[in-house]
Amino acid sequence: MSYRIFNIAITGVGGQGIITLSKLIGRSALLEGFDVRVAEIHGMAQRGGSILTHIRFGKEVYSSLIPKFSADILLGLEAIEVARYIDYLAPGGYLLLSDHIIRPPMAEVRITVPEIVANIRAAFHDNVNTYVIDAYRKALELGNAALENTIMLGALCALNIVSITKESFIKAIKDVIPPRYLEINLTAFEEGYKSVHGKTR
């Protein structure tokens, strides 16, 4: 087991299933024997608010918050929120982004996902690994927008950079997701996995 601390920041909009996703990653890390911290935000942001959760794991973790520019991975379920919290990503880190913009009500948003990604790449002097996943459309195809998070979990697993095995991710899904949604979530996970597997580096 590595002695370093892994930092994964997850961002998106309240209602996209970020807490469940954080719980799944936390549980997977726990199954690997890591000491785990997952800092969530509850309350006012239940629906439609801007969300950032911090996941940290390693031999021993003392606090819950990822310092700025220290996340190994920034996993975004929504592109505007990725732009907002991009200063958590470490140079050289991985940006895993769902190809999805949720426009705040009444705001006129012209910016697009490719523009956001291009800006981030420019700001990081190209020293960032970016993966844009078609997770929202795939989730709708599978019949439920709420599967977007599990698709992204599959993509995260396929990156294979945080010392968590695919088996542990799958076991975590089985532990956390209620039985009646299990099969469709496992399918979604594989969809996400396929979208990244073999495309790293």
Added chain:
Amino acid sequence: MSLLGKAGEIALLLGNEAVARGALEAGINVATAYPGTPSTEIVESIASVAERLGIYVEWSVNEKVALEVAAAASMCNLRALAAMKHVGLNVAADTFMSLGYAGVEGGLVLVSADDPNCYSSQNEQDNRLYGLVGYVPVYEPYSPREAKDLTRYLFEISERFKTLIMLRLTTRLCHTRGSVILGEIPPARRKGGKFSRNKERWVLLPVNARRLRREAIQRLEKIREFNENFEFNHLKLDGDEDVGIIASGVAFGYLKEALNQLKLADKVALLKLTSIHPIPLNLVSRLVRSVNKVIVVEELEPFIENQVKTIAPSGVRVHGKDVFPLAGELNLERVIEGIGRALNIKVKVSEPSVDFTVLERLRENIPPRSPVLCPGCPHRATFFELKRALENKRVKAVFCGDIGCYTLGYYPPYEEIDTTLCMGASIGLASGLGKFAENLTVAIIGDSTFFHAGLPPLINSVYSCSPILIIVLDNAITAMTGHQPHPGTGFNALWRPAKKVRVEDIAKGIGVEYVDVINPYNVEESVLRLSKAIEYVLKEKRPAVVVSRRECALYSLRKLRRKGVVTEIFQIDREKCKLCMFCVKSFGCPAIIVTPEGYVTIDEGLCVGCGVCAQLCPVGAIQPKGRGVRLDEL
């Protein structure tokens, strides 16, 4: 279910769940609370296993009653936990102060979940100070793991010293999941106990209160002695260190990482304090007297710092709020910066190799995202209808809001919240404004908040004959904290049927002469009925109550999805849509969006099929897709 995991297992528990597990391991008999972020999951998770373990759990009507019901259990020699958010203790403060004098029989732990940075609160008050005025010992863990072990132990301490105890948490700990090593849950529980009759203790007549205060002072001194050797405190002192650092709560975690990063871990003396009040003065003294400089790292008020200063010998410099912020929560960066300032060393870490001007420009191109009412939220419809009704009557109003999801009516396009102070203050302020303000006064309060703190001010409004319109937004659940039942729902904390208390019956019973119930999903009818109520208040100069009743859309949706029911979604007919933007600008539903090409469209993933927007569209361009059940037809 991780809350019932086997002893020896490592579980990933939320700080709040860890406290719940600790209480289970202590063999509690009773748990009470009024829901409030960040405390809610404590009693919610106990409720989920209460039937199996034979624990009595209730969502009390407010925090004061929650503490009283828990105290009653303690008077019967049962172990009880009462949980609340920090401002909840303001509501329970009367009872808290008296219990501080009277003490307890069965172990009684009050969990106060404070909210540095006001993530979901009206202030960031530091409830450790309540321990000081109330003669109640205060303990604070730094991690979920420690929270579990500490909670279990506190029940023993409470019984040993016959004292109420405050377990103080903060949002960051409440809502952090962490690895927790599970212990044994004792099997058998007593359902009831014998009331421990003791008039001289439980009756706080002055003759008793004077004596009880002296006893409380003595009790606290004994606990101070006990805290000197409290095993959750930890002192690392070699004797040759120049600097000593004291930290408590989550600040200790940041400090550990900061010292590692600064490579100071071996060079400073370190005291982790878990027993916050009464502070173990000898233990603190040992550190303070052997160093030249002390740094106290704590969130919010200088609670420990001020006490350290009283015992620090002259010549020992004590740093605290001179180098750490008084407002907001701490984090690693802030702790590193503060230590740097206290030690007068350069701690600036190397700048990341990133073009900040590009990042800034990107940030300027993205909109802010304030929390919003959910798609299908009945409150949005009520806000829309109230605005229309006032416009129809050409009346300008002052809106007194309250604590709940509907506080979001503050934001455009509604802007129908002018005041929000605290629970119940909508009707209280309105009762006064109805007398003093030129405009019509409207109080807006949710169902759960109404039961919590709305009754006394409503009685006041009737008694003082204040001409106000009181709108009770009854979404049949405590929504903002994640759907807990309340007296109006017909369910108890275990989701078993309970007597349903109706808002309109209360209003009539109190003597309100105009009481109406509307369905906000029915726009035209609601505007009409709200207009009538406004007319009544203006003409009769007396209070009127309108209950706007519709179940929380999110709650409805969860129940429907559980049953496998597919809900309707609406779509916009591009042929018919005149792009007048009425729906976008005056309704503000997150599911209605403007595409980069300028079309108005409905996001299929967000629409829940409430059908309200279809009623507002001036040209009838919004139509059901015909996919499933309409929420407004349930």
